[in-house]
Amino acid sequence: MDILHRVGIKSPPGEVYKALSTREGLAAWWNNNTQGDGKVGGVLQFRSDAGGLDMKVLELHPSERVLWQVVDGPAEWMDTKISWDLRQDGEYCIVLFKHQGWKEPVEFMHHCSTKWAIFMMSLKSFLENGKGAPAPNDIKIDNWD
């Protein structure tokens, strides 16, 4: 079972790729406490009061694709994969997102689906307006946030 999302960002694919593949980029729209190694085979570490999340970088194709695998974090996320596919379409960079490999459609999957959409809009805002809303200043959606 997969979580899917799509946004169009008025920014070159190379810029979107940078926001997905560097610690500085990820800190600007997802989690301002981003550490670790963003190279292929490295592990990115995202930390918050609620806990941590470690992502192994499996693929990096500049301006085209990023693939991570969850190696530590919430039980439901373990071994799931998260992909970002980019392509230019007119003035937009189209971003296709997939968080794949959920075992069950649990309530937490519902929560994460909505939350990913919020973070995609944060990514869009960061690239278009220079201002994202990364954790801990992210938009709250429910009582698990």
Place this chain on the structure above:
Amino acid sequence: MDILHRVGIKSPPGEVYKALSTREGLAAWWNNNTQGDGKVGGVLQFRSDAGGLDMKVLELHPSERVLWQVVDGPAEWMDTKISWDLRQDGEYCIVLFKHQGWKEPVEFMHHCSTKWAIFMMSLKSFLENGKGAPAPNDIKIDNWD
């Protein structure tokens, strides 16, 4: 294949239910051109420049659940079902959303998943702050919007 979402709204389930089961409610957060019959067996009609969407109301359980079936609209939506399950949890009404029965994980499904999240946040904003962002004044996410 299903689209899943979850939000928590600081409002009684009865109020959330009204926003999901009346034309006035639906017009305040989803589409300001909402017509038709919202009773069980009736058909709600949502109209926009981009086209129309007709939903048959299959179930109405006050403060608990709403179920629709798409009877006219985009080809990929035909015969899919959309459910809203509500429950109180402390000061929140937890809303579990499911758009079920997609045949393929097409790019349009990615788009609709993100867009539903945006509309769930519009529903939340309408109930918490009195101000939703229904179409045509909805937040735009990509080049299909």
